[in-house]
Amino acid sequence: MNTRRLLPVALVAVGVLAGCGTPPARDSLVQARADYSRAQANPQVTSLAPAELKQASDALDRANGASSKGEKGELVDHLAYVAKQQVAVAEEAARQKAAELAIANATAERDRIRLEARTREAELAQRTAESSRRQSEESRRSAEASQRSAEAALREAEASQRSAEAAQRQAAAERQAALDAQKNAEAARQQAQEAESRARQLEAQLKDLEAKKTDRGMVVTLGDVLFDTNQAQLKPGGLRNVQKLADFCKQYPQRKVMIEGFTDSTGSKSRNQELSEKRADSVRTALLGMGIGAERMTVRGYGDSYPVAGNDTASGRQLNRRVEVIVSDDSGNIPSR
Numbered sequence: 001m002n003t004r005r006l007l008p009v010a011l012v013a014v015g016v017l018a019g020c021g022t023p024p025a026r027d028s029l030v031q032a033r034a035d036y037s038r039a040q041a042n043p044q045v046t047s048l049a050p051a052e053l054k055q056a057s058d059a060l061d062r063a064n065g066a067s068s069k070g071e072k073g074e075l076v077d078h079l080a081y082v083a084k085q086q087v088a089v090a091e092e093a094a095r096q097k098a099a100e101l102a103i104a105n106a107t108a109e110r111d112r113i114r115l116e117a118r119t120r121e122a123e124l125a126q127r128t129a130e131s132s133r134r135q136s137e138e139s140r141r142s143a144e145a146s147q148r149s150a151e152a153a154l155r156e157a158e159a160s161q162r163s164a165e166a167a168q169r170q171a172a173a174e175r176q177a178a179l180d181a182q183k184n185a186e187a188a189r190q191q192a193q194e195a196e197s198r199a200r201q202l203e204a205q206l207k208d209l210e211a212k213k214t215d216r217g218m219v220v221t222l223g224d225v226l227f228d229t230n231q232a233q234l235k236p237g238g239l240r241n242v243q244k245l246a247d248f249c250k251q252y253p254q255r256k257v258m259i260e261g262f263t264d265s266t267g268s269k270s271r272n273q274e275l276s277e278k279r280a281d282s283v284r285t286a287l288l289g290m291g292i293g294a295e296r297m298t299v300r301g302y303g304d305s306y307p308v309a310g311n312d313t314a315s316g317r318q319l320n321r322r323v324e325v326i327v328s329d330d331s332g333n334i335p336s337r
Contacts, residue, residue, distance in 0.1 A: 277301030
């Protein structure tokens with residue numbers, strides 16, 4: 001058995017044995033592995049479409065490798081999607097070849113039946129002729145029987161013709177299905193390429209925003225230097241960063257943002273809460289002015305909660321005075337704190 005075909009199954013086993021030591025596989029990768037296992041267990045696929053199944057195995061290897069290396073979820077999803085499409089191509093190729101074999105067998109069987117029918121007719125005619133020579137009345141009856149047989153043969157021939165025409169129509173339909181499958185595969189490849197291009201663009205734009213990946217999604221941090229002390233009005237430098245964020249939101253209209261304000265522990269709880277809310281709302285107001293719809297934004301103020309550094313030093317307090325903008329996934333979902 002080909003060792004490379006066993007590799008995706010081996011990777012699944014390794015993932016199970018690793019237990020809590022590694023993160024669980026993404027749903028897309030689990031589904032791709034299941035699809036490949038189903039195709040590999042199908043004798044029709046392994047015997048009629050080995051090359052296509054090998055391509056699916058290679059695609060799944062790449063997806064498993066990306067997952068084991070801790071690559072980004074979007075990349076793992078993309079590679080898993082490609083593997084699923086390769087499995088579908090292998091299964092469709094096997095079905096097409098099986099259909100072609102069935103048509104060939106049906107044609108041979110039809111010819112055999114026709115030959116047997118003609119042989120039977122010839123034998124019957126010979127017996128009828130011999131019987132006719134022995135007795136004229138029996139010859140007449142035999143002639144009538146021959147006429148009936150001829151009519152039956154004609155009906156059988158007509159039925160055979162109709163069957164042949166039906167087989168031709170079926171063959172044409174299967175050829176068309178194969179062409180449709182090829183077109184679908186090409187469309188899938190194009191979609192995969194477009195998805196990869198969008199992923200690269202998204203990564204470049206988030207990098208320009210200095211976004212960081214967290215459990216809640218990509219987070220853009222607007223630091224204390226973008227606001228005056230104890231003020232909620234954005235400085236010009238802060239507006240430039242917000243403009244980058246607005247451009248990103250315009251390019252990806254399916255994504256939403258959660259704007260969260262924070263302060264250090266200096267001052268009263270009520271004052272810190274108020275200031276954190278005003279700073280977060282200042283970012284929201286700026287995004288509104290740049291054309292981002294209010295329905296895509298949610299604002300929260302947390303005061304001096306959730307510090308990212310100690311409040312016992314000036315540098316630590318400066319890091320805690322911030323506004324964080326969490327970018328949703330493509331479905332607009334943002335996990336809560």
